[in-house]
Amino acid sequence: MGKKQLITRRTALSGMVAGAGITIYTPRLSAQSGEVAVGAMVPITGPFNVSGQQYHFSLQMAQDEINAKGGVAGKKLKIVFEDVKDSNSVAVNAYLKVVRDINPPLVFLSSYTTQNLATEPEVTKAMIPGMYAGGGDAMHVKKNPWLFRIRPHDGLQALALAKHATEGLGKKKIGIIYVQNDFGQPGAVAAEKVVKAAGAAVVGMEAYAFTDNDMSAQLQKLKGAGADCLICISYGKDGALVLKLLKEMNIDIPVVISSGVMVPAARNLIAPDELAKVNGVMDAYLAPERGPDVAAYIKSFKDRFKVDPDPFGSCYYDGAWIMKQVMDKVGTDRAKVRDGLKAVKDYKGITNIFTTDELGNMVHSLAVFSIKPGTRDPVFIRTITA
Amino acid sequence: MSQQFIQLIVSGLAVGSVYALVGLAFIMVNEATGVVNFATGQMVAIGCFLSVTTGIQMELPLGPAYALALAAMALFGIVFYGVVFRPLQDRPVVTVIIGTVMIGIVIQNSALMTWGSVPFRPRSPFGRQVVDVFGAAISAHALFVIAIAFLLIGLLYLFIYRTAIGARMRAVAQDRDAARLMGIGVDRMFVLTWVIAGLLTGAAGILVGPMWFADVNMGDPIALKAFAAIIIGGFSSVPGAIVGGILVGLAEMLGAAYISSAYKDGLVFLVMILFLLVRPQGIFGERIGERA
Amino acid sequence: MTALRTMDRRLLAAIAVFVAALVLPAFISGYGIRILNLALISAIAVIGLNFAFGYAGLITLAQAGFVGCGAYVTAILSTTLGLSPWLSIPAGAVGACVIAVVIGLPMLRLKGHYLALATLGFNVSFVIVATNWKSVMGGTDGISGIPPLALPGWPLATDHRYYYVLWVALAVATWCAWRIRTSHIGLAMIAVRDDEIATGAASVGVTRIKVQAFALSALYAGLAGALFAHMTNFVAPDDFALGHSVIYLAMLIIGGEGSILGAIAGAVIVTFMPELMRDLGTAYLIVFGGLMLLILIFLPKGLISLTGIVARRLGMVGR
Known part of the structure; x- marks a missing residue:
């Protein structure tokens, strides 16, 4: 073994020790005076970036616009972003890091419920108010006084899907297909309840795994059970696959689908004829017609980031x-x-009108859309309120 | 009922033939070089995204687009050989396993940086055409996938068992040192093996794109099912990969239809574990004791 | 004479490490201590893995599954059944151990990558069950409200206090591992690894020793998982997925397989590495994977082989 190599190895070792030391000891980068620093837990890298990117963009824009209008509490606003990737423990570590680094008066939490559930005990210990967008009802059940949800919760979405399928479309035999996780599972159960309460029947409930690519068996079962309308509780890509398969399998019934499919990135995966019988819910209707401030927001977002804003972010x-x-x-x-x-x-x-309730939910309504024939463009039908 | 059944069977066959292709890439590498390649799934994803680049982003017609993507995958195989296989060649099995997992992480995240997290929908040569098979509506692309997969497997079989180069590859797989003494360029055979692996996974990626969309995280779920497939079929046999792949594909479809859609993946892995315990050599494999 | 001096130096070093560890929390923030705690927990799981892989040579990709078994057992016992964590943590460790014996008896007849794939199958199945068995294991929402450990009148809820619990657990785990390593059980494990090819077919005795190694490794994993659950107060399937099993193996190989100190070093370094590289953003996993690959290629005996070099340079090893 050459001497040269030995030295390299020793250097490597001391480098690692020093690195670990730095991680532990880095002095607090406390906000400079004259600045208000708040944290933001964003899935910047990894698969969750699909929605994290919009979250990241919209806060960057908010920071600059707020600073242009005098900042917060008379000081300059600084948002410190930490990456939460796609893992619970990374999310918790990111939270603890931002608490150490800037000791913030508020933290924006992840848009993924499981990450927020994992972080929630630390929020309680740190006693820092947080705003989050993850939809899972498991979160507000905790009644954590420090946490506020700025999106419609999943239960509300399930209610809207079920209400629209039954009252809106007047269907009596509903089939439910859902993604098997913290979003789809409880959503399907909640939707089932609402459908039954509306006097319609649930003819079948079928799950698929988040990583599944072929749901034809499930769809066929629902068709075989005599469904005249499907409620689909899915994210973007999987929902797009469901719609593609329905067309291929010639199952020609209306589908009421959750908001993940209605964002522009997901709609672009679906051909217009596959969207023909689709009704979808969205957290909000982001279109210039809604008013000059919404139009201005959409325009400056698109000018700056080259993509359309979606309601999640x-x-x-x-x-x-x-x-x-x-x-x-x-x-x-x-x-x-x-x-x-x-x-x-x-x-x-x-996106919405915000009023905080006793569970910390700030948003209480969402909108239902159909698709303009031959296009991918949503057409507003109605608003459903809790 | 029967029409539904046909639909399930064809879907199962299409899914299964993708698993068979990926499983075969796995077996080829393992047999010839003794490496268990845990980055196989990521190679499928790369193949799929290369066809996105050539077919969607460069807007080439599908023929040249596929050819270019496959050529790039062959090159990818050579790079993989040089960067991962050669340095880890003589290490214990587990070091190689971890090494390929690590390179898989590198590949997946490079893909994420290159193509982004938003999925693509590649075109199929058959558009979105639907064919009537005994009253069941079947997408033309699914039939195309089955046909191409079997064609490729057949060609590979002929190549390995009917050509001089194939014979040399088999000699290297059986006894590396003896092959070297006989004057066979062992290293060249290794390169060739990795090229074939690149082509097989690339083809699988190109084929699944229009069916399942291109998504940078698509690799692992496909690879896991392919593992199950080759364990059931037999770890070291070409027919084993085919039968195993088809069985897993059918089990997934029929399991979801007739048993439980939530537990269908669990079912596949349960069958895999049962096979490992009762018949670890798989349906077609040789006895393991003979290959220490 | 020289041997004695070496002993003295080692003792001094050990005392220095011990004292440093005791006062360390006083200087560290909540974030740093959390990462350190995670490293200590991983170290326990990796010391366990060292029995199965480092000594007995069993390639297992199920360690995260066993960590999960321990975590879920203690989570369920201490929330739904209201058991004291002091009882549910050992129950978690034992639970994981029992499961390991049950699946190990048939599975451990397999060798090499067959065993790797079988254990992989177990880990994947564990996550599928945890995700779908909502009534007991909570589905993807996991189980929350897991109570923290507490001594009478002195709750161990903060990470700083919990650090000492983990430190004691790791010390005991290390000491036990050391004893086992030098006992006839440990020697038998190593003999199994070294001789299996020579002695050929697995006899009954060989299988028994393999199951022992596997069970011990799961016992440590279960303990690590249970300790994890009471620190984070929340468990979900995500933390025990297959990827984590690979990481545990990587920790052991990078630290130095077959060495208890190597196991600890690997666990600490691999836990810190992603946190160190946070600022690299998207490129971080590329750098992480690449670095791991480089270590595998250029340091086949793991990082622990570096300490030998350094020690020799500093004259700590007499000769």
């Missing part, structure tokens, strides 16, 4: 402005910020 933009409103009034004391968030009532944002 855009709710964080609203979250940031709600934070500004609260902090301008009460300052950056955590308990006061929390109480300020609790008291939010009828705040009109880009």
Whole structure:
């Protein structure tokens, strides 16, 4: 073994020890005076980036616009982003890191429920108010006083899907297909209840794994059970696969589908004729027709990031402005910020109207759309409120 | 009923022939070079995305697009040989397993950086045409997948068992040192093996794209099923990969239809474990004791 | 004479490490201590893996599954059944061990990558069951509200206090591992690995020793999982997926297989590495995978082989 190599190895070893030391000891990069630093837990890399990217963009935009309008509580706003990837423990570590680094008065949490469930015990310990977009009902069941949801929760979405299939479309024999995870599972159960309460029958409930690529067996079973309408609780790609298969298998019944498929990135995977009988819910209808402020938002988003904004990410933009409103009034004391968030009532944002309830949910309605024939463009039908 | 059954069977065959192709890539490498390649799934994803690049982003007609993607996959096989296989060649099995897992992580995240996290929908040569098979509506692409997969497997079989180069490859697989003494360029055979692996996984990737969409995380689920397939079929045999792949594909479809859609994957792995315990050599394989 | 001096030096080094470890938390923030705690937990699981893989030569890709078994057993016992964590943690470890014996008896007749794939199948199946058995294991929502450990009048809920619990657990685990290594059981394990090819077909005795190694490895994994559950107060299938089994193996190989210190070193380094590379953004996993590959290629005996070199340079090893 050459001497040269020995030295390299020793250097490598000391480098590693030093690295570990740095991770542990890095002094607190406390916010400079004159700055309010808040944290944001964003899936920047990894598969969750599909929705994380929009979240990242919308907060960047909010930060710059808020600073252009005087910042928060008279100081400059700085959002410190930490990557939560696709893992629970990475999310918890990211949270602890941002708490150490900037000791923030507020943290935006992940858009994925399981990551937030894993982080929730740390939020309780740290006593820092947080806003999150993950839809899972398991989150608000905890009634954590520090956490606020800025999106419609999954139960509400399931309710809207079921209500629209039964009351809206007047269907009596509903089949439910859902992704087998924290989103689809409880959603399917909640939808089943609502369908039954509306006097219609659930003729079948079929699950598929998140990584599945072929749901034809499940779809065929639902067809065989005599379904005259499908409720599909899915994300983007899997929902697109379901719609593609339905067309291929010649199953020509209306589908009421969850919001993941309705975002532009997912709709682009689906051919217009596959969308012909689709009705979908969305957290919000982001279209210029909704008003000049929405039109301005869409335009500046698209100018800056070269993609259309989607409602999942855009709710964080609203979250940031709600934070500004609260902090301008009460300052950056955590308990006061929390109480300020609790008291939010009828705040009109880009995506929705925000009113905090006793579970920490701030959004209570979502919108149902059909698709304009021959296109991929949504057409607003109605709003469903809890 | 029967029409539904046909539909399930054809879907199962299409899914299964993809598993067979991927399983075969796995077996080829393992037999010839003794490496258990846990990055096989990522190679499928790369193949699929190369066809996205050539077919969607460069807007080439599908023929040249596929040819270019396959050529790139052959090159990829050579790079894999040089960067991963050669340095780890003589290491214990487990080091190689971890090494290929690590390179799989590198590949997957490079793909994420290159193509992004938003899925693509590659075109099929048959568009979205649907064919009537005994009253069942079957997508033309699914039939195309089955046909091409069997064609490729047949060609590979002929290549290995009916050509001089194939004979040399088999000699290297059986006894590396003896082959070297006989004057066979062992290293060249290794390169060739990795090229074939690149082509097989590339073909699998190109074929699944229009069916399942191109998604940078598509590799692992496909590879896991392919593992199950070759364990059931036999770890070291070409017919084993085919039968195993088809069985897994059918089990997935029929299991979801008649047993439980939530537990169908569990079912596949249960069958795999049962095979390992009761008949570890698989349906077609030789006895393991003979290959220490 | 020289031997004695070496002993003295080693003792001094050990004492220094011990004291440093005791006072360490005083200087570290919540984030740093959490990463350190995760490293200590991983170290316990990897020391366990060292029995199965490092000594007995069993290639297992199920370690994360066993960590999960331990975590879920203690989570279920301490939430639904309200058992004290002091009882449910050992129950978690034993539970994982029992499962290992049950699946190990038939599975351990397999060798090489057949065993790797069988254990892989077990790990995948564990996640499928945990994801779908909602009534007991909570599905993908997992189980939350797992109580923290507490001594009478002194809750161990903070990471800083929990650090000492983990430190004691790791010390005991290391000491036991050392004893086992030098006992006839440990020697038998190594003999199995070295002689299996020579002695040919597996006799009854060989299978028994393999099952022992496998069970011990699961016992450690279960303990690690149970300790993890009471630190995070939340478990979900995601933390025990196949990828984590690969990471545990990587920790052992990178640290130095067959060496208890190597197991600990590997666990600590591989736990810290992703956190160190946070700022690399998207490129981080590429760098991580590449670095691991380089270590595999250029340090076949793991990082522990470096300490030998350094020690020799510093004159710590007499000769």
